[in-house]
Amino acid sequence: MNHSEEHHPNPKMVPRTEEEIANIVKRLKRIEGQVRGVQKMVEDNRYCIDILIQISAIEAALHKVGLHLLERHVRHCVAKAIREGNGDESIQELMTVINQFSK
Amino acid sequence: MNHSEEHHPNPKMVPRTEEEIANIVKRLKRIEGQVRGVQKMVEDNRYCIDILIQISAIEAALHKVGLHLLERHVRHCVAKAIREGNGDESIQELMTVINQFSK
Amino acid sequence: MNHSEEHHPNPKMVPRTEEEIANIVKRLKRIEGQVRGVQKMVEDNRYCIDILIQISAIEAALHKVGLHLLERHVRHCVAKAIREGNGDESIQELMTVINQFSK
Amino acid sequence: MNHSEEHHPNPKMVPRTEEEIANIVKRLKRIEGQVRGVQKMVEDNRYCIDILIQISAIEAALHKVGLHLLERHVRHCVAKAIREGNGDESIQELMTVINQFSK
Numbered sequence: 001m002n003h004s005e006e007h008h009p010n011p012k013m014v015p016r017t018e019e020e021i022a023n024i025v026k027r028l029k030r031i032e033g034q035v036r037g038v039q040k041m042v043e044d045n046r047y048c049i050d051i052l053i054q055i056s057a058i059e060a061a062l063h064k065v066g067l068h069l070l071e072r073h074v075r076h077c078v079a080k081a082i083r084e085g086n087g088d089e090s091i092q093e094l095m096t097v098i099n100q101f102s103k
Numbered sequence: 104m105n106h107s108e109e110h111h112p113n114p115k116m117v118p119r120t121e122e123e124i125a126n127i128v129k130r131l132k133r134i135e136g137q138v139r140g141v142q143k144m145v146e147d148n149r150y151c152i153d154i155l156i157q158i159s160a161i162e163a164a165l166h167k168v169g170l171h172l173l174e175r176h177v178r179h180c181v182a183k184a185i186r187e188g189n190g191d192e193s194i195q196e197l198m199t200v201i202n203q204f205s206k
Numbered sequence: 207m208n209h210s211e212e213h214h215p216n217p218k219m220v221p222r223t224e225e226e227i228a229n230i231v232k233r234l235k236r237i238e239g240q241v242r243g244v245q246k247m248v249e250d251n252r253y254c255i256d257i258l259i260q261i262s263a264i265e266a267a268l269h270k271v272g273l274h275l276l277e278r279h280v281r282h283c284v285a286k287a288i289r290e291g292n293g294d295e296s297i298q299e300l301m302t303v304i305n306q307f308s309k
Numbered sequence: 310m311n312h313s314e315e316h317h318p319n320p321k322m323v324p325r326t327e328e329e330i331a332n333i334v335k336r337l338k339r340i341e342g343q344v345r346g347v348q349k350m351v352e353d354n355r356y357c358i359d360i361l362i363q364i365s366a367i368e369a370a371l372h373k374v375g376l377h378l379l380e381r382h383v384r385h386c387v388a389k390a391i392r393e394g395n396g397d398e399s400i401q402e403l404m405t406v407i408n409q410f411s412k
């Protein structure tokens with residue numbers, strides 16, 4: 001069963017392919033594992049600096065996944081909205097996210 | 104068995120109490136759960152903006168855990184190093200982490 | 207003489223109005239003044255924390271001008287490029303800037 | 310006349326040397342010039358992407374001056390406060406600034 005059938009994608013959205021989904025989920029699973037790794041470091045009373053460097057690396061990896069999704073969103077969903085004359089709402093949404101991502 | 108016995112903490116470090124460890128691990132487990140939640144959103148082909156807002160929230164939560172650990176490190180380990188006359192190395196480490204955290 | 211006559215704007219660009227130019231320049235002049243203010247604080251050997259808080263405020267003000275220009279760019283130049291079928295290059299440029307702004 | 314005589318430095322502070330003051334002011338003057346440069350780019354209706362890249366570069370230069378001052382503050386003022394047993398207030402101030410700088 002295709003993922004989308006479980007859930008009706010937002011009409012503004014250009015659905016992701018199975019391949020796109022698998023790639024992003026793989027990266028998120030690695031991040032999930034890294035977060036568990038930091039839990040272990042804390043439990044082992046590892047030196048704070050080592051833990052902080054690892055947390056910073058996870059933040060960077062998560063940020064990259066976000067930028068990947070953001071670019072995909074601009075290329076597909078925002079471009080579609082603009083071509084269909086519905087650019088305003090889509091650009092407003094985009095700026096809200098860019099604002100959060102660039103804090 | 105105290106966590107530290109499994110692992111000899113770095114001599115530069117003021118070991119965390121069991122309570123401190125439990126508090127940080129609890130926050131990290133919540134973040135781990137949120138990362139799994141985003142995987143589900145991607146698999147369900149949820150709208151990119153909703154996913155991006157969630158990723159941004161996880162980044163913020165992770166960043167807060169980092170700042171919490173950073174403050175604890177300054178109050179305990181860095182202060183100890185400075186009092187014992189070993190401030191230079193400790194401050195160098197601190198600046199490396201501050202640099203990464205403030206990117 | 208209209209500003210643009212001194213300088214032939216990039217064909218990809220929807221030129222700014224005089225009003226838009228005046229508004230952005232006003233904000234940048236304020237920032238310029240704030241930077242001079244910090245120079246004075248340093249020369250007066252003011253406490254580092256006071257100076258750091260002021261530098262952080264200037265960074266935030268500059269960042270806001272950047273986001274303002276970014277939104278204007280998306281609404282006008284990027285939307286125009288997408289409508290005219292030249293979205294790819296424009297989106298590539300946009301992502302380069304978003305990447306830098308969200309470091 | 311030494312800068313400090315014009316202004317009684319905060320007792321928590323280890324006053325900057327003339328050389329330190331000159332180095333930081335020089336960097337800030339360069340940033341001031343760059344901000345004026347962006348004003349000119351806006352007045353000349355230069356392409357938004359070129360302006361945004363320049364704004365991002367100024368933010369980075371300003372951030373570096375901030376980190377330079379932060380390190381100097383930790384090495385001198387915070388270390389002094391800790392050695393004199395007044396670490397708490399100084400560390401609280403430091404975390405406030407680190408928090409702002411790492412937004």
